[in-house]
Amino acid sequence: xxxxxxNNDIHWLTGQFNNxxxxxxxxxxxxxxxxxxTRVALIVVAMLFAVFGITDYNLLGLTREYxxxxxxxxxxxxxxxxxxxxxxxxxxxxxxxxxxALPLWIVAIGIVLIVPLRPESLSTQVTAVVVAIMAFYLLIxxxxxxxxxxxxxxxxxxxxxxVVFAGIxxxxxxxxxxxxxxxxxxxxSALLRIEFLxxxxxxxxxxxREQNKELQVEIAHRKSLEEQLRMVAEKDALTGVDSRxxxxxxxxxxxxxxxxxxxxxxxxxxxxxxxxxVNDTWGHTCGDQILxxxxxxxxxxxxxxDIIGRFGGxxxxxxxxxTSVSDAKTVAERLRDNVTRLRLEGxxxxxxxxxxxxxxxxxxxxxxxxxxxxxxxxxxxxxxEGRNRVVI
Numbered sequence: 001x002x003x004x005x006x007n008n009d010i011h012w013l014t015g016q017f018n019n020x021x022x023x024x025x026x027x028x029x030x031x032x033x034x035x036x037x038t039r040v041a042l043i044v045v046a047m048l049f050a051v052f053g054i055t056d057y058n059l060l061g062l063t064r065e066y067x068x069x070x071x072x073x074x075x076x077x078x079x080x081x082x083x084x085x086x087x088x089x090x091x092x093x094x095x096x097x098x099x100x101a102l103p104l105w106i107v108a109i110g111i112v113l114i115v116p117l118r119p120e121s122l123s124t125q126v127t128a129v130v131v132a133i134m135a136f137y138l139l140i141x142x143x144x145x146x147x148x149x150x151x152x153x154x155x156x157x158x159x160x161x162x163v164v165f166a167g168i169x170x171x172x173x174x175x176x177x178x179x180x181x182x183x184x185x186x187x188x189s190a191l192l193r194i195e196f197l198x199x200x201x202x203x204x205x206x207x208x209r210e211q212n213k214e215l216q217v218e219i220a221h222r223k224s225l226e227e228q229l230r231m232v233a234e235k236d237a238l239t240g241v242d243s244r245x246x247x248x249x250x251x252x253x254x255x256x257x258x259x260x261x262x263x264x265x266x267x268x269x270x271x272x273x274x275x276x277x278v279n280d281t282w283g284h285t286c287g288d289q290i291l292x293x294x295x296x297x298x299x300x301x302x303x304x305x306d307i308i309g310r311f312g313g314x315x316x317x318x319x320x321x322x323t324s325v326s327d328a329k330t331v332a333e334r335l336r337d338n339v340t341r342l343r344l345e346g347x348x349x350x351x352x353x354x355x356x357x358x359x360x361x362x363x364x365x366x367x368x369x370x371x372x373x374x375x376x377x378x379x380x381x382x383x384x385e386g387r388n389r390v391v392i
Contacts (some may be wrong), residue, residue, distance in 0.1 A: 048296075112158055134187050139192060244309055270318065274387070
């Protein structure tokens with residue numbers, strides 16, 4: 001048996017969870033329902049107990065016994081109504097099981113006290129006791145153990161009062177006792193089954209909630225992994241700009257939109273000059289730092305709507321929507337100039353960085369590959385002509 005199954009195990013005799021924490025949590029979960037149902041049940045019980053005062057008057061008249069019965073009924077009815085209010089406000093099985101037990105004991109004592117005051121109506125009182133026992137188990141919400149002890153007290157006290165005050169024979173006592181035993185067995189079994197089913201339902205709901213929480217955690221974890229995978233697929237790990245594939249996807253969409261809108265679209269191919277010499281002289285770690293710094297300069301120079309991606313090695317590609325030829329050349333020259341002004345620290349402080357930029361202007365029937373090829377061609381023209389320049 002797993003730990004969860006042991007925690008959800010229910011006692012076969014009391015109908016309560018064997019695990020104290022589970023039982024406490026269950027009682028807390030039904031607190032509002034118990035308060036409402038107890039309030040309604042006690043009001044109904046008080047009304048029924050009061051109505052039988054009319055029968056007392058018809059049988060006894062204005063006698064001493066009638067006034068005693070009237071006082072007893074008023075006490076029981078007022079106690080039930082007060083307890084209905086109190087339990088409705090602050091009741092609950094968790095810490096106040098005794099408060100829910102009080103109505104049962106008050107009603108039980110009230111029923112037993114009818115016997116010495118109206119012994120001649122014993123036959124009708126037996127029926128009332130059977131009904132009261134069933135009500136203790138099934139009408140007034142309570143713990144099974146509380147209902148059992150209150151019903152047992154009512155049964156024993158009623159039979160004893162009948163023997164003492166009504167003078168019934170042993171045979172009659174046995175018949176009444178057997179009837180009350182049957183009523184107790186039926187009521188106990190019915191409430192035990194209800195308690196068992198309600199707790200099983202609670203355990204299943206809790207298990208479902210736990211599974212839902214685990215599922216939500218798993219979904220969140222999967223979404224996080226998907227986001228990480230997407231970031232890996234879309235972003236260059238070193239510089240943080242778009243990967244080549246993601247840039248191509250975004251640039252293709254921008255190119256198609258510019259052709260549809262008949263607006264300008266320009267493309268830069270940027271190459272870091274003499275980058276292989278940098279790697280050979282200062283190492284790849286320093287080369288990575290240089291690429292990162294150059295990307296920072298590009299992002300500071302370009303507009304937010306421009307896109308930039310790493311095309312491979314020390315090459316970067318930039319897409320500029322809604323940018324004319326003259327504006328593109330101005331941006332490229334500013335970018336080239338900003339790179340030359342970049343100053344490095346440490347052993348690379350004397351290194352003079354520069355980039356060569358090839359610019360291609362989109363034509364109405366261009367596709368992205370053709371545009372990149374033209375920009376790449378301009379780039380190589382610039383490298384052949386001495387680097388650190390913009391070619392358009």
